[in-house]
Amino acid sequence: MRSVLPPRLLAAVFNLNHPARVLEWHFIKLSLANVVVIGVMLLVFALAIILPFPGAKRRREQRR
Amino acid sequence: MSAAHGGGAAAPRERADTWTGRLREAALAALPPEKLLPDGQPTYVASWVYVFGVASIASLTVIIGSGMILALKGPSWWHDTGVGHFFNSVHLWAVELFFFVMVVHLWAKYWMAAWRGGRARVWMTGAVTFLIAVPTALTGYVSQQNFDSQWISTQAKDAMNSVGIGAFFNLTNFGQMYSYHVLLLPAAVVTLVLAHVLLVRRHGVVPPIESKRRFAPSGGAAGGRSPRAGRSALEGGKVDPSVRGGSEGEQADPPAPRGSEGGGS
Numbered sequence: 001m002r003s004v005l006p007p008r009l010l011a012a013v014f015n016l017n018h019p020a021r022v023l024e025w026h027f028i029k030l031s032l033a034n035v036v037v038i039g040v041m042l043l044v045f046a047l048a049i050i051l052p053f054p055g056a057k058r059r060r061e062q063r064r
Numbered sequence: 065m066s067a068a069h070g071g072g073a074a075a076p077r078e079r080a081d082t083w084t085g086r087l088r089e090a091a092l093a094a095l096p097p098e099k100l101l102p103d104g105q106p107t108y109v110a111s112w113v114y115v116f117g118v119a120s121i122a123s124l125t126v127i128i129g130s131g132m133i134l135a136l137k138g139p140s141w142w143h144d145t146g147v148g149h150f151f152n153s154v155h156l157w158a159v160e161l162f163f164f165v166m167v168v169h170l171w172a173k174y175w176m177a178a179w180r181g182g183r184a185r186v187w188m189t190g191a192v193t194f195l196i197a198v199p200t201a202l203t204g205y206v207s208q209q210n211f212d213s214q215w216i217s218t219q220a221k222d223a224m225n226s227v228g229i230g231a232f233f234n235l236t237n238f239g240q241m242y243s244y245h246v247l248l249l250p251a252a253v254v255t256l257v258l259a260h261v262l263l264v265r266r267h268g269v270v271p272p273i274e275s276k277r278r279f280a281p282s283g284g285a286a287g288g289r290s291p292r293a294g295r296s297a298l299e300g301g302k303v304d305p306s307v308r309g310g311s312e313g314e315q316a317d318p319p320a321p322r323g324s325e326g327g328g329s
Contacts (some may be wrong), residue, residue, distance in 0.1 A: 026124050035162070040164075041164060041168055044168055044170055045113075045172065046111035047112070048111075048113040048115070048116070048168070048172070049111075049112075049113055051234075052110055053110045053112055055110065056107075056110035056111065059107055059110055060110075063107055063174050064277055064284060
């Protein structure tokens with residue numbers, strides 16, 4: 001099956017044919033990919049605290 | 065038949081005289097069926113921050129399942145066939161997801177001080193599981209049987225040598241690493257996860273810190289201020305059966321007895 005996206009576009013986004021980009025700050029050295037994953041983890045953690053759970057408010061009100 | 069089975073409710077219970085009977089009695093005392101498979105969860109569990117524990121278990125299940133298939137079929141299958149590539153990728157991405165959700169779960173429990181209320185062993189089994197999972201993943205990376213695994217094994221070998229364990233944990237020894245990866249370390253992870261879940265069932269899901277007041281027993285002399293009242297609040301939050309499919313009419317309003325809040329993680 002032919003991909004909807006042009007192969008060159010996918011290659012531009014997911015081109016792995018180069019050394020990893022590395023971010024350095026003093027003795028801390030992290031690949032850009034790992035920094036992105038850590039950022040997404042922090043975002044998911046924050047959203048898990050902020051976003052309401054479906055039905056949670058109704059359950060709390062029913063208990064009062 | 066053991067004396068433990070006989071007699072009415074008021075009759076004094078005698079200890080079983082066989083090791084199997086004593087084991088059964090100890091298991092039932094530690095984890096009675098209503099704690100092991102509870103009907104409801106405390107109201108505070110209805111939060112997204114409580115889903116990462118079960119998400120970790122779900123991804124671990126996919127890891128174990130895909131790993132079993134990879135072990136049955138072997139390296140030439142996972143390198144040379146389309147279906148093999150697929151299961152190889154499922155295994156890899158399930159590991160990525162496992163670490164992602166496990167670390168978020170760890171953060172949540174750390175900031176929640178999840179060792180409160182006599183839950184130190186729950187916290188420790190979880191933390192040790194994370195520490196064991198790291199070498200489990202490392203031995204998997206060096207078991208791929210490709211150039212990537214060769215590169216990782218020689219780089220990591222230097223690290224192991226530098227800390228003095230390279231002689232008996234030899235990353236360039238495929239047989240040793242594969243044994244660690246498919247048997248020893250997964251067995252340790254699964255055993256620790258089982259212990260962790262059983263301990264969660266026994267002690268109940270840790271409540272959020274601010275819920276100490278909200279879930280403290282109302283009335284009474286303690287008034288939620290004494291250490292005992294605080295411990296009671298930590299160990300016996302209100303159970304809301306509707307959180308896990310229970311009937312809306314079955315809500316248990318008074319603080320549940322200790323441990324009846326068992327459930328998720």
